[in-house]
Amino acid sequence: MEGSEYIVEMKHITKRFPRIVANNDVSLSIKKGEIYALLGENGAGKSTIMSVLFGMYEPDEGEIYIRGEKVNITSPRQATKLGIGMVHQHFKLVSNYTVAENIILGSEPQNKLCGIIPHVDIKKANADIAALSEQYGLKVDPTSVISEVNVSTQQRVEILKMLYRDAEILIFDEPTAVLTPQEIEYLLEIIRGLRANGKTVIIITHKLEEIKAIADRCAILNHGRLIDVKDVKETSTSEMARLMVGREVSFTVDKTEAQPGGTVLKVENLTVCNELGLEAVKDVSFEIRSGEIFALAGVSGNGQNELADAIAGIKPVKKGRVLLNSRDITGMTIRERIEDGMAYIPEDRQKVGLVMGYSLKDNLAIKNYYNARFSNHKIIKEEAFEEHGDRLINAYDIRSSEGNKTIVRAMSGGNQQKAMIAREIDMNGKLIIFMQPTRGLDVGAISNVHKSIIAERDRGAAVLLISLELDEVMNCADTIGVIFDGRINKIAKASELSVNEVGEYMMGVSATGVSAKGGDAE
Amino acid sequence: MIDTIIIDGLTFALPMFIMAVGGIFSEKSGITNLAVEGLQGFGAFTGALVMVIMMNSMGNGTQVPYYMSFVAAALGGMLYALVHVILCVKFNGNQVISGVVVNILAMSLTSFLTRRINADFFGQTSNKFILETSIRFDVPVLSGIPVLGAAFTSVYPFEILIIVVAIIAWYVMYRTPYGMHLRACGDNPHAADAAGIDVKKVRTVAVVLSGGLSAIGGMSYAYSISANFSPDIYLGFGYLAIAALIFGNWSILPTLGACLLFGFARSSGQAIIQKLGMPSTFNDLVRTLPYVVTLLLLVFFSKNNRSPRALGEIYDKGKR
Numbered sequence: 022m023e024g025s026e027y028i029v030e031m032k033h034i035t036k037r038f039p040r041i042v043a044n045n046d047v048s049l050s051i052k053k054g055e056i057y058a059l060l061g062e063n064g065a066g067k068s069t070i071m072s073v074l075f076g077m078y079e080p081d082e083g084e085i086y087i088r089g090e091k092v093n094i095t096s097p098r099q100a101t102k103l104g105i106g107m108v109h110q111h112f113k114l115v116s117n118y119t120v121a122e123n124i125i126l127g128s129e130p131q132n133k134l135c136g137i138i139p140h141v142d143i144k145k146a147n148a149d150i151a152a153l154s155e156q157y158g159l160k161v162d163p164t165s166v167i168s169e170v171n172v173s174t175q176q177r178v179e180i181l182k183m184l185y186r187d188a189e190i191l192i193f194d195e196p197t198a199v200l201t202p203q204e205i206e207y208l209l210e211i212i213r214g215l216r217a218n219g220k221t222v223i224i225i226t227h228k229l230e231e232i233k234a235i236a237d238r239c240a241i242l243n244h245g246r247l248i249d250v251k252d253v254k255e256t257s258t259s260e261m262a263r264l265m266v267g268r269e270v271s272f273t274v275d276k277t278e279a280q281p282g283g284t285v286l287k288v289e290n291l292t293v294c295n296e297l298g299l300e301a302v303k304d305v306s307f308e309i310r311s312g313e314i315f316a317l318a319g320v321s322g323n324g325q326n327e328l329a330d331a332i333a334g335i336k337p338v339k340k341g342r343v344l345l346n347s348r349d350i351t352g353m354t355i356r357e358r359i360e361d362g363m364a365y366i367p368e369d370r371q372k373v374g375l376v377m378g379y380s381l382k383d384n385l386a387i388k389n390y391y392n393a394r395f396s397n398h399k400i401i402k403e404e405a406f407e408e409h410g411d412r413l414i415n416a417y418d419i420r421s422s423e424g425n426k427t428i429v430r431a432m433s434g435g436n437q438q439k440a441m442i443a444r445e446i447d448m449n450g451k452l453i454i455f456m457q458p459t460r461g462l463d464v465g466a467i468s469n470v471h472k473s474i475i476a477e478r479d480r481g482a483a484v485l486l487i488s489l490e491l492d493e494v495m496n497c498a499d500t501i502g503v504i505f506d507g508r509i510n511k512i513a514k515a516s517e518l519s520v521n522e523v524g525e526y527m528m529g530v531s532a533t534g535v536s537a538k539g540g541d542a543e
Numbered sequence: 544m545i546d547t548i549i550i551d552g553l554t555f556a557l558p559m560f561i562m563a564v565g566g567i568f569s570e571k572s573g574i575t576n577l578a579v580e581g582l583q584g585f586g587a588f589t590g591a592l593v594m595v596i597m598m599n600s601m602g603n604g605t606q607v608p609y610y611m612s613f614v615a616a617a618l619g620g621m622l623y624a625l626v627h628v629i630l631c632v633k634f635n636g637n638q639v640i641s642g643v644v645v646n647i648l649a650m651s652l653t654s655f656l657t658r659r660i661n662a663d664f665f666g667q668t669s670n671k672f673i674l675e676t677s678i679r680f681d682v683p684v685l686s687g688i689p690v691l692g693a694a695f696t697s698v699y700p701f702e703i704l705i706i707v708v709a710i711i712a713w714y715v716m717y718r719t720p721y722g723m724h725l726r727a728c729g730d731n732p733h734a735a736d737a738a739g740i741d742v743k744k745v746r747t748v749a750v751v752l753s754g755g756l757s758a759i760g761g762m763s764y765a766y767s768i769s770a771n772f773s774p775d776i777y778l779g780f781g782y783l784a785i786a787a788l789i790f791g792n793w794s795i796l797p798t799l800g801a802c803l804l805f806g807f808a809r810s811s812g813q814a815i816i817q818k819l820g821m822p823s824t825f826n827d828l829v830r831t832l833p834y835v836v837t838l839l840l841l842v843f844f845s846k847n848n849r850s851p852r853a854l855g856e857i858y859d860k861g862k863r
Contacts, residue, residue, distance in 0.1 A: 097737055097739065109737070113731065113733050113738075115730045116730055118726075126723065127724070127735070128739070138714075139720075140718040141718060174585065224746030231746065
């Protein structure tokens, strides 16, 4: 096998978990110096196959060859020795250590105090890392503490960790999921730089534009099987999407003209404070009518979370009023709001939306378990829970290994999101708040969520859609509001605004023609 | 009077400090260690046993048994700490329960063994190992300084030992690769694992070291408080050491401050009682002073405390 052109060859890899085959006879061959993308829906087995390569799982069947030599990778440590590095979706960093300490952890440069007493040479580490960061254009300050730097810097630290260990094969697991558009641009630039330095990059993603932008070749997985390997230059995004989902996917949302009715939600001069006691939402007023989708656009952290939480009753209101169907609900409890017809899909489904340790059926009934439908004299009716669960599972195609008894934690992120959306929509609310409803979902699931949002509008609900994705706002909205620094600085009909105009309002520029350059990516 | 307060305060504070440093080693690696109490007691037991045996065979007039008793105590504490390691690190048991079990087991095991050994080998009915009274000395020159000189007056040798060991412990914790791995395991074991560090190994060593350090503290108390080993060693100073390390925010120097505060609270209380000529029954009340101080500190300082992030969490490699 001497002189093989492939640096990584995985042959007939099969990995089984209880009740599911995560990888079924997958073979991948990756050339040295290329950017190789792994594309697939949530739960297609992309992360599993890379975890096998990184030594976190041992395959049940199949062989791995690195630089033409057969290897048996049993631990990340061994993978590191073979020159394989991985940036996980959830970073593995020590929060109270500096950037440099995190990078050198496990392979610390040492020196001897007075020639005898060994110690970690942190000065050398700082200098080495500064040099490495210079070489690859990865801006970091070696001495800043991890818990005080932003996500994008943390990711660069993860990349430097691999480079510090002389990794040649770099695996990125959904690296852009947590980044802003500017940060994504910067990251893609970095990845190109890595290729220019002779590194081999494997990137796991379900974002087609990114693949188009940087990858050389792309392997498409579906339900644990390898569907095809495509040359990215010669394949259209719609072709890739079709292979990934297994059916045609439309990128545009079909919807008819809105038929708005009476006002459902009225927010008057609302001011809300964040955890630090600072005003995050400042004197905001708007209203949403039934049969209308009001999309709130904005860059992350401009008060969207606080606004949604205040309307839902999770955060207290400092000033102003919230009216639902002309009734002042400002001081009401969350349950009263739910009974008044408010449904809320929060951004953080794991912390706020679902009880991760509960079964699917319990989660689906959690907002109305106390109704006569589900309980009898304070005793829960188990059959009613199951029946309700099964109905939603079928209606919304929620996939899980053990049906309504599956513990939610064990479900994939996309299916957790589906479950939450199913529960909220099923309540037939008058107002539905969707906060980042498609975050972390693949194209197929996104288009389904958009269809549900529009179906709810057509049923006559008022929809508040809060999204960081400008495309989503432009595609779904009837009315667009733009929030910047806690204030809504523009409200207009969707048809009257262009993408660029919305983008400018998002950067805090009023339509006076001053263009925002750079912006505050932090 | 000030002299007595300083001398007694240090005698009480330093053994507690080294126990607390032991606790810090374990907790910084992510393993909750309520077992300090039992570890110091078990260490004092093995140390006292070795002391008694050596005194019998070597006779008086040498300091060797005195120092050997500390070595033996440390080894005994390390060995006994393996119980906590097996329960928490090897089998992922609940660390709080394991700590309590280790304490209760130490208490009953050591009193049982002390009685049996006394009966079977020394032909006595006693639950004590009588130790030789420790020598004390004045540090030349320094003890002559007004007021502060008291800190260098009638010093127990173990006080010097504790300071030296604590400096080494600090160096290991903050300057060596092992210390770096240890602190990483307590903040994010997954990160440590991904960096190729064997989390279980690091934690095993940390808990074992914790046992050794706690034992040095226990042995010191055996010499200073009663000049013998008996079940009276379990007075709760191990728990107080845990309180001290929490106030010290899991850092070695601030923990020394907390220990000194406890020590001086206790010694000044005693001094006041003597000064006022109150009956000795009030002594029991004074002994509660460090605990009262603990409670007050808890009220005021708890909110500024940041425990190691992964403290007490069971580390399961497979979990993502």
